[in-house]
Amino acid sequence: MQKFLPFLIFCICLNSFAQQENKELGLDYYLPQNINYNDDIPKPQDIIGYIPGEWHVTHDLLVNYMRELARVSPRIAIENRGETYEGRPLILLTITSPENHENLEEIRKEHLALTQENASSLNVAEMPIVVNQGFSIHGNEASGSNAALLAAYYLAAAESEEVKDLLNNTIILFDPSFNPDGLQRFAYWANTNKSENINPDPQDREYSEVWPGGRTNHYWFDMNRDWLPVQLPESQARIATFHKWMPNILTDHHEMGSNSSFFFQPGIPSRTHPLTPEINQELTKEIGNYHAEAFDELGSFYYTEENYDDFYYGKGSTFPDINGSIGILFEQGSSRGHAQETDNGILTFPFTIRNQFTAALSTLEAAKNMREKILNYQRNFYKNARNSAKDGAYVFGSEKDAASAYELAKILKKHQVEIHSLKEDFEAEGKSFKKHSAYVVPKNQRQHRLVKAMFERRTEFEDSLFYDVSAWTLPLAFNLDFAEDVKLKHAGEEIKELSAPKIETLEKSNYAYVMQWHDYYSPKALNMILEEGLRAKVGMQAFSLADREYDYGTILIPVQNQKLDADKMYQFLQNVVEKSNVQIDAINTGLTEGINLGSNQFEALEPAKVALIVGDGITPYDAGEIWHLFDQRYDMKITKLDTRRFSRTDLSRYTDIILPNSRGSALEKRDIEKLKDWIRDGGTLIGYRNAARFFEKEDFMDLEIKKDSLVAKDISFEEQRDFRGAQGIGGAIFEAKIDRSHPVNFGYTNDKLALFRNTTIFVEADKQSYNNPIRYTENPLLSGYISDPRLEDIAGTVPFKYTGLGRGNVILFTDNTNFRAFWYGTNKLLMNAIFFGDEM
DSSP: OTTHHHHHHHHHHHHHTHHHHHHSOOGGGTSOSSSOBOTTSOOHHHHHSSOTTSSOOOHHHHHHHHHHHHHHOTTEEEEEEEEOTTOOEEEEEEEOOHHHHHTHHHHHHHHHHTTSTTGGGOOGGGOOEEEEEEEOSSTTOTHHHHHHHHHHHHHHHBOOHHHHHHHHSEEEEEESOSOHHHHHHHHHHHHHTOOSSOOOOTTSGGGSOOTTOSSSOTTOOOGGGOTTTOOSHHHHHHHHHHHHHOOSEEEEEEEEOTTOOEEESOOOGGGBOTTSOHHHHHHHHHHHHHHHHHHHHHTOOOBOSSSOOBOOTTSTTTGGGGGTSEEEEEEEEOOSSSEEEETTEEEEHHHHHHHHHHHHHHHHHHHHHTHHHHHHHHHHHHHHHHHHOOSSEEEEEOSSOHHHHHHHHHHHHHTTOOOEEESSOEEETTEEEOGGGEEEEESSSTTHHHHHHHHOOOOOOSOSOOSSOSOOOHHHHTTOEEEEEEOGGGEEEEOSSOOOOOOOOOOOOSSEEEEOSOSTTHHHHHHHHHHTTOOOEEESSOEEETTEEEOTTOEEEESTTOSSOHHHHHHHHHHHHHHHOOOOEEEOOSOOEESOTTSTTEEEOOOOOEEEEESTTBOHHHHHHHHHIIIIISOOOEEEEEGGGGGGOOGGGOSEEEEOOBSSOOSOHHHHHHHHHHHHTTOEEEEETTHHHHHHHTTSSOOOBOOOOOOOOSOOTTTHHHHHHHTSOSSEEEEEEEOTTSGGGTTOOSSEEEEEEOOOOOBOOOSSGGGOSEEEEEEEEEESOOOHHHHHHHTTOBSEEEEEETTEEEEEESSOTTGGGTOGGGHHHHHHHHHHGGGO
């Protein structure tokens, strides 16, 4: 205890003087002081106007400083790899010695050769190691990007032999802000609420952002879940950089709760994905020794091998692990502003920046000293992957929805996965695959492990707790047919440049046009038609004409009695086909097999005027996924209605209102009655997830939700948290049987559908079978973890409910049909609710 006292006194003193830190702050608080710095290199304050830590850096100032460093320093090059949704540049610095810059492309090609066949001849003793350092993918975890100012300055200006040696042997890919839009949003909040006399009271407004907060990007996505799906422009830039260089180490700087200290990986060992080699975690632990030594010297507390895991490959710290790299998560206890009272004393913003800066340098120190070992690990990773790959291939596709198969193929190409066309139509594992709408993925290829991680269905696990989802099988996410073990003889030519599926040329008709509802982008086409003011109808039954079968949900566009004459309609529909890439057929007779075109089984459709409830109480992720779906995929306008102004909103403008998942009730009593009146007048309310409890409590619909009857037996106090955690559904995939004749299922071609679920809301099926158009099977688990009691709970329940209320409709989805923008396969359920709600 006596040895510990001096350090404890030091920590108390440090916290006592935390307020003075901001007033006396200088670069010497952060930087090593036993070396010289080049006076020709501008300090951060020379460009941004203040010492890092005095204010939260905005993205524009961060970029300005990085551009100036690149202008004056021969160690730094800068590139812009694209833009965010809000138009901010996605910059990347390449930092290394001037000599390496002169041969950078040769170094890159030789480094990539480590991942190829015949890599054994390469001499790693003479190769630089490649380190990708990225900061603040969550915009309100800002200590990372603010530390990037200091790390970039240090690497540009430090004149020590150690730094020169580091730069000679290291290529640093330096991304100062993974999330420019979120960082900008949070910096504005923290800075506009800062007082001259910094107030560390946690209840101060500075430490409680307004909805949706700065964590997310423009569409409110958690971008640290998008490394594998790559649906967002920021992610696409990151992944392109990763595959261009195949870095050996990738660091991801985050923040966590204010009462925590500092975390670095490895995480909990039992929660590492089985496809990650054990040596990966051993190397991560060895790198951790460098962090520990640096933090011990600094006097900062830390922990490791707790809380976090390396299972879901869509996170920045885990995605590298399936690609022959080493991903490292850093989590710093957050000041959430400029200084805040915590269990560990007053936590200041500069203190959090210094810890992140220290971790950035200790990573580089580890990379330099472990260089050959880690380069050899990368080479062996790909050698072993090739050796373990079996012959054969995966095949995936959809005869009726080539667009969804194409969108999955785009993801694979972004990850440099080798894919082939289909040589000829064939059947495998009871499914049909067609040349124009299917792809073959050989198993024996460089990215074998990554492909396996994308396609596998796993239902057995070492641990029952997960930091994130436990399943993400991509063909299931896209509602595609796929076979896991087919002969390579079915593969056609390798696809070097992917192109969208070709559709037939639209012919002119003076009678009618019809459009199948199978294609993923058919809602985009229908919306264009209705927005133009054209009449359209939906077929409630199937029919056929000549050699073509037209399924439930086929859209009929008559030529007569329209606002456009036949010629102009033809021209307009040509434009619809070009913009949506959806097939439209010209029909010259109404005499069909099945229902005729004049049948009352064709129901008239109205333009959709859709609103989305957002704001306090609503889960931003869920709301953002819906906003993104309408705005980016289907080019449909959607009005965002804030909960704070709901009582003053004219709801009569909207045909449909969507209530995303919420925390409790997001609406007041008067808002609820107003919403009910709007439904009775003919509106359609569509609710998600926790809306089930809201609908039941407020009498929007009659639901029978299963009660939680779990009882802990032989569970100790210490084990109770794990016991409860194991009963949650963090994210798994389940099979449902669907009634294809019901409007909610129009466009689906199979009677089974894979649903993603991360709730434990189980709704009992209706006694009338026709009221259960989507129902979980008796053994529904397709992939992922679920406890035995929960698996029993979900069997036979329903994830969809409909009820009429006055002249309107109330629709419930207990599951997220739009999960993280990559669950394409169930997006159409929402669009069916929008366009066909009145037909239910």
